Amino acid sequence: xxxxxxxxxxxxxxxxxxxxxxxxxRDLLDATPPGQEARIFGxxxxxxxxxxxxxxxxxxxxxxxxxxxxxxxxxxxxxALRRFAPAVIEVHNTRILSExxxxxxxxxxxxxxxxxxxALALPERSAWLAxxxxxxxxxxxxxxxxxxxxxxxxxxxxxxxxxxxxVGPAAAGVERQRIVLFAGRLVPxxxxxxFLAAAAxxxxxxxxxxxxxxxxxxxxxxxxxxxxxxxxxxRAAAAGVELRGHLxxxxxxxxxxxxxxxxxxxxxxxPLPRVAQEALAAGAALVAxxxxxxxxxxxxxxxxxxxxxx
Numbered sequence: 001x002x003x004x005x006x007x008x009x010x011x012x013x014x015x016x017x018x019x020x021x022x023x024x025x026r027d028l029l030d031a032t033p034p035g036q037e038a039r040i041f042g043x044x045x046x047x048x049x050x051x052x053x054x055x056x057x058x059x060x061x062x063x064x065x066x067x068x069x070x071x072x073x074x075x076x077x078x079x080a081l082r083r084f085a086p087a088v089i090e091v092h093n094t095r096i097l098s099e100x101x102x103x104x105x106x107x108x109x110x111x112x113x114x115x116x117x118x119a120l121a122l123p124e125r126s127a128w129l130a131x132x133x134x135x136x137x138x139x140x141x142x143x144x145x146x147x148x149x150x151x152x153x154x155x156x157x158x159x160x161x162x163x164x165x166x167v168g169p170a171a172a173g174v175e176r177q178r179i180v181l182f183a184g185r186l187v188p189x190x191x192x193x194x195f196l197a198a199a200a201x202x203x204x205x206x207x208x209x210x211x212x213x214x215x216x217x218x219x220x221x222x223x224x225x226x227x228x229x230x231x232x233x234x235r236a237a238a239a240g241v242e243l244r245g246h247l248x249x250x251x252x253x254x255x256x257x258x259x260x261x262x263x264x265x266x267x268x269x270x271p272l273p274r275v276a277q278e279a280l281a282a283g284a285a286l287v288a289x290x291x292x293x294x295x296x297x298x299x300x301x302x303x304x305x306x307x308x309x310x
Contacts, residue, residue, distance in 0.1 A: 001036050001088065002036075002084060002086040002087050003032070003036055003037070003087070003090060004039055004041055004081055004086035004092075005029060005041065005079065005089070005092065006039060006042075006081075006090065006092065006097065006238055007021070007041065007092055008094035008097055009041065009058075011043055011046075011093075012043045012046045016045055016046060016047045019114075020049035020274045021092055021115050022046070022050035023050075023093060023166070023274065024092075024163045024164070025092060026040070027072075031164065032264075037054070038054065038110040039086075040056065041081065041084075042055065052065070056084070058077045058080055060072035060073060060076040062103070063270045065100075066291045067076055073102060073145050074097065077097075081104075081105065087109065089101050089108045089111065090113060091110070091112050091113065092115060093116055095112070095124070095128050097277075098112040098131070099128065099131040099132070100128070102131050102132050102133075104261055110132045110133050111134045111135075111136055112134060112135045113135075113138070114137045114138065115142075115269060115272075117141075117142060117145055117272055118142060118145040118146045122150070125146060125150060126154060127261045129150065129155075129157045130154065132157070133157075135157055136158075136159060136230050137158060137159070137161075138160070139271050139293030140296060141269060142271045142272075143158050143290075146158050150300075162272055162297070163272050163274065165252075165281060166277055166281050172232055174254065175258070176258060176259075176283075177259070177260065178209040178210060178260055179211075179255075179259040179260060180199070180209060180210070180211050180212070180259065180262075180263060181214065181259040181261065181262045182195040182211075182212070182213045182215070183256070183262065184215050184264070184266075184275060186217045186228065186232050186233075187218075187229075189266065190265075190266055191264075191289070192232045193232060193235065194265040194308075195211075195241075195265055196213070196235045196239050197213040198263070198265075201239050203240055203282070209240070210242060211241040212241070212244060212245055212255070212259070213226060213236055213242070213244065214245070214246070214247050214252060215244075215245070216229065216245055216246040217229035252278070253282060255285075256278055256282035256284050257282045259282075259284045260284065260285060261285045262282075262290040263287045264289070264294065265287075265289050265290070265307035266289050266294065266307065266310075267289070267308075269292030269295075270291060271292060272293040273293065276297040276298045276302065280302075287302065287303045288302045288303075288304060290308065
């Protein structure tokens with residue numbers, strides 16, 4: 001059986017490795033069982049680890065490039081999928097594309113995978129579920145948003161399957177250190193300012209401990225994001241917090257293997273945060289807010305705290 005794992009045209013707009021979703025689909029591809037053949041179909045600007053073996057770069061032809069970016073990508077994607085002839089088309093985090101591909105390939109099983117909170121009106125959610133064979137939500141928190149107010153027959157099309165937990169070999173020769181680590185984008189909903197407030201309160205009470213902040217405002221920040229990130233960096237310097245900027249995933253995992261504590265003070269209702277999974281897989285203690293899908297990712301292995309009470 002052939003399975004096409006499909007990403008949207010802008011999946012690499014922020015992080016060219018596909019970000020957290022790119023890491024998830026790479027994990028899924030690497031876990032393909034015998035008897036199945038899977039490929040990832042995604043933007044041509046993707047880099048490793050997303051653009052590794054089994055990745056098909058979707059590049060519009062020169063004729064298609066005259067269209068709008070979404071339409072050009074969709075035309076090139078349909079051509080590539082016809083050559084592959086999948087039995088299952090698994091579309092990650094893009095509603096319109098999953099509906100269009102379900103119509104273009106009526107003999108294939110169309111599955112929409114939702115990695116983000118669902119901010120759609122009831123008619124749009126109804127049409128989406130009616131168009132696909134199945135909607136897979138990465139957490140019960142996401143599924144609850146998707147099916148709210150829908151009739152039981154449509155709601156039954158949506159299920160929850162948690163993203164695979166990233167488990168790899170322990171980092172050889174890495175010694176656990178007195179490090180408290182924040183890793184995430186420097187935007188208000190991720191709570192970097194709450195981490196800094198806690199660090200300022202604890203710095204003198206925890207001699208010998210280091211506070212590290214790894215992250216940036218992203219590749220395409222808004223002016224408000226830039227202002228917030230600049231303020232976070234200034235406050236970090238004043239609080240004695242070390243700044244590391246955005247780290248490739250391998251470097252971040254190495255840092256998590258050294259940290260005693262990873263802090264995730266999200267104000268955002270996280271769908272199923274990979275950072276929480278990675279921190280626990282690395283053996284760090286996790287302090288997190290109890291919002292969205294965070295408790296589903298961490299269960300009773302985390303300590304939960306209100307980000308507004310540093």
